[in-house]
Amino acid sequence: MIDLRPWRDRTVVITGGNSGIGLQAALALKAAGADVVLACRDTTRAAAVAQGMAVRELDLADLDSVEAFADRTDRVDALICNAGVMGGPLLGTVQGHERQMGTNHLGHAALIARLFPLLEQSRGRVVLVSSIAARGGSLGPQLTVDDLVSPPAYLSQKVYSNTKQANLLFAQELHRRVGDRVASVACHPGVSWTNLFLRQLEDEGRGWLVPVAKVLGPIFLQPAKAGAQPTLRALLEPSGSFIGPKRFNQVRGPAEVLDVYTTGSDPATAARLWDVTEQILQIPLPH
Numbered sequence: 001m002i003d004l005r006p007w008r009d010r011t012v013v014i015t016g017g018n019s020g021i022g023l024q025a026a027l028a029l030k031a032a033g034a035d036v037v038l039a040c041r042d043t044t045r046a047a048a049v050a051q052g053m054a055v056r057e058l059d060l061a062d063l064d065s066v067e068a069f070a071d072r073t074d075r076v077d078a079l080i081c082n083a084g085v086m087g088g089p090l091l092g093t094v095q096g097h098e099r100q101m102g103t104n105h106l107g108h109a110a111l112i113a114r115l116f117p118l119l120e121q122s123r124g125r126v127v128l129v130s131s132i133a134a135r136g137g138s139l140g141p142q143l144t145v146d147d148l149v150s151p152p153a154y155l156s157q158k159v160y161s162n163t164k165q166a167n168l169l170f171a172q173e174l175h176r177r178v179g180d181r182v183a184s185v186a187c188h189p190g191v192s193w194t195n196l197f198l199r200q201l202e203d204e205g206r207g208w209l210v211p212v213a214k215v216l217g218p219i220f221l222q223p224a225k226a227g228a229q230p231t232l233r234a235l236l237e238p239s240g241s242f243i244g245p246k247r248f249n250q251v252r253g254p255a256e257v258l259d260v261y262t263t264g265s266d267p268a269t270a271a272r273l274w275d276v277t278e279q280i281l282q283i284p285l286p287h
Helices: 020-031 043-049 063-071 099-121 132-136 145-149 156-178 195-203 207-220 229-234 267-281
Strands: 011-015 035-040 054-057 078-081 125-129 183-187 242-246 252-257
Touching (some): 011 020, 011 099, 020 035, 020 229, 035 043, 043 054, 054 063, 078 099, 099 125, 099 145, 156 183, 156 267, 229 252
Parallel strands (some): 011 078, 035 054, 078 125, 125 183
Antiparallel strands (some): 242 252
């Protein structure tokens, strides 16, 4: 059992906290007495499950929405970067960036940058939810702006792996730069049964598989509540840590401290990602 009492009466913002592992993490924090903010694109859906938690609009695929959210925020002790897009056809964000990278990495990087003064004031922390898919990422120290915003050959699963690699790289670089002031911890949930799989099937034109997935998914994959445990433990571990299940090739099991994947631990690639991200966002990242 993860002891969340240190977060009592502290403000935790969770992106995409209206379903899946984000919602389960939010409910656990609320039960421990935290002030939880569900930062979601669909506020109607979020309000339906909020159970007294605050709901605020945030569309990570729109950098103007990110800025507006930050401008309306006056306190944050922890930011859990949980929301994500997985797979689907080639689509763009409001600013014209590839949607998966724009949502999973660029939107969260912008949110961290905008909220950093508040996080620094509270000596808070950032939790970035990565994935075991990060092991298949191919970002390297020569990456370019186009690699992030307009990949030359769009392969949805490859791009998703790159976004999760970016989350892990960014968490490590944030730790190196500001970990003495704001903790930065990455985690991965293993393979959990959430709506992300159903949305991927719909986005890829395989909606006919949804009824089958609804039957088999809960049988073969761990529940969202188990998948939320690494996120919750990440709120308690030292800056620079990487948390996730270890059993069955890290697919499931209790949340443990792990070695950072090779794809997420190269300082040269992380520094290059940092610089390119700043170029794209055109705002300063924390320093």
